[in-house]
Amino acid sequence: MPSTTETLTAERILEATEEVLRRHGPAKATVVDVARALGVSHGSVYRHFRTKAALREAVTKRWLDRTSERLAGIAAAEDLAPERRLRDWLAALFEAKRHKAGDDPELFATYTVLVDELGGVVHDHIADLTGQLTRIIAAGAESGDFTAPDPxxxxxxVFHATGRFHDPGYAREWTTPGIEEEFEAVVGLLVRGLRAEGQ
Amino acid sequence: MPSTTETLTAERILEATEEVLRRHGPAKATVVDVARALGVSHGSVYRHFRTKAALREAVTKRWLDRTSERLAGIAAAEDLAPERRLRDWLAALFEAKRHKAGDDPELFATYTVLVDELGGVVHDHIADLTGQLTRIIAAGAESGDFTAPDPxxxxxxVFHATGRFHDPGYAREWTTPGIEEEFEAVVGLLVRGLRAEGQ
DNA sequence: CAGCTAACAGATTTCAATATCTGTCAGTCC
DNA sequence: GGACTGACAGATATTGAAATCTGTTAGCTG
Incomplete structure (x- = not known):
């Protein structure tokens, strides 16, 4: 039973893949399942994605990009003071990850598995995020709020030091009681370390 | 073939267990293997450790304690300036972990598996390490070198912010080229954050 | 009688046969 | 004739029967 008569596009395949991953998990989600969900033969899926790995990579990239986009807004908010912008950005990153993990733990676990079987995608994602952070810190250095010889x-x-609050490996800890205070303590220390001498 | 005629002690069992773990890895190391290595029946092992989990826990605790002890020396070196002491301690922690991971990767992987199937042991280990750190920071606060309302x-x-350099989950990254510089950047930022206002 | 063994039940793991999946491609169908 | 199918070979995953392991205990042994 074909779900619609629309032509088969990469986008529709990605949506179906996400759904299959949500249902079956990363270990049991097969290309055949995706094709079945779309009402086509699996050969058709291979017309749009050369391998299963490429399909998994594309769907994972999409998922990571949805987080980056939300943060890009804060990184670009040039009206805010640099320190405020940095704190908001880090808090938003923590909140976004924590929300994803808490909201649908199984899907989060699924993507966590995908993410670390796909070296390159994570690398790009981290480059994207540290790029946003660099812009915030560089703005602070220019305005004289921060001391940062190399933004x-x-x-x-800053990104590595806050890993505990955004790295999926720590997701288990994100629901423990004192985590907010831990986050504040780490961010407070880092912000103090960035501030220019005369405050 | 009994290796010696000595009486069976908890200590001898732990040594044999470590050897069996080194040889077979965490998944395939059995209590029967340990007993065989000692030339006794596995029932005798159960006389000293109530369950297999208790045996694994004891051997893991021993392994973790060997790291703590080395660091305790630095934490107690009250002749050094607080900042120096802090930097040395963090560098020693990184170096110790990195050495263990690089020296015998399989044994390290084995203990990593054990560590995170044993919640309580890690908790104690971390409490031990942060306790040492607290003493260093408290000394710095007293001497006026650091600003730390709550050491x-x-x-x-500080411990969480440097996780990337001691948490086994990041062991893969410890051999990548820029890691030393990353470590210096994070520690530098944290130390700046701790320093009292007037330097 | 303290320390050990050996045999046991139930749980877990291994292994090999069986089934399913990946990736390709010749051929079908608008 | 461009998008799709379906059958295929080799690789990977599943399954269930057999082997091994965990934890207990009755009894041996020095």
Whole structure:
């Protein structure tokens, strides 16, 4: 039973893949399942994605990009003071990840598996996020609020230092009681470390 | 073939267990293997450890404690300036973990598996390490080198912020080229954040 | 009698046969 | 004739029967 008569597009395949992953999980989701969900033969799916890995990569990239886009808005908010912008951005990153993990834990676990079987995608995602952070810190350095000889290095340091609050490997900890305070303590320390001497 | 005629002690069982883990890995190491290595029946092992989990826990605790002990020396070196002491301690922690991981990757992977199937042991280990950090930071706060209203909170923040350089989950990254510089950048930022206003 | 063994029940793991999946391609169908 | 199918070979996953392991205990042994 074909779900619609529309032509088969990469986009429709990605949507079906996401649904199959949600239902079956990363280990049991097959290309045949995706084709079945679309009412086509699996050969047709291979017309749009050369391998199963390419399909998984595309769907994962889409998922990661949805997070980056939301944060890009904050990174671009040049009206806010740099410190405020940095704190908001980090809080939004934490909140976004935590929400994804808490909302639908199985889907989050699924994407976590996909993410670390796909080296390149994560690398790009992290480059994207640290790029946004670099822009915030560079703005702060220019305005004199921050001391940062090399904003890109400082951005990576801030990103790594807050890993506990956005790296999926720590997702289990995101529901423990004191986590908000831990986050505040780490961010507070980092912001103090970035601030220019005369405040 | 009994390896010796000595009486069977908990200590001898732990040594044999470590050897069996090194040889077979965490998934295939059995209590029967340990007993065989000691030339006794597995029932004798159960006389000293109530369950297989208890045996694994004891051997893991021993392994973690070997790291803590080395660091305790630095934490107690009260002749060093607080900032120096903090930097040395963090560098020693990174170095210790990195060495363990690089030296015998399979044994490290084995213990990593054990560590995160045993919730309580890690918790104690982390409490031990953050306790050492707290003492260093508290000393810095007293001497006026650091600003830290709550040294224990600051210690946990520093520990979490440097997770990338001691959490086994990141072991893969410890051999990548820029890791030393990343470490320096994070530690530099944290130390700046801890320093009292007038330097 | 303290320390050990050996045999056991139930749970878990292994292994090999069987089924399913991936990726290709010759051929069908608007 | 461009999008799709369906049959195929080799790779991977599933399954269930057999082997092994965990944890207990009755009894041996020095």
């Amino acid at each position: 890109a290095t400082a951005a990576r340091a | 224990a909170t600051a210690a946990r923040a």
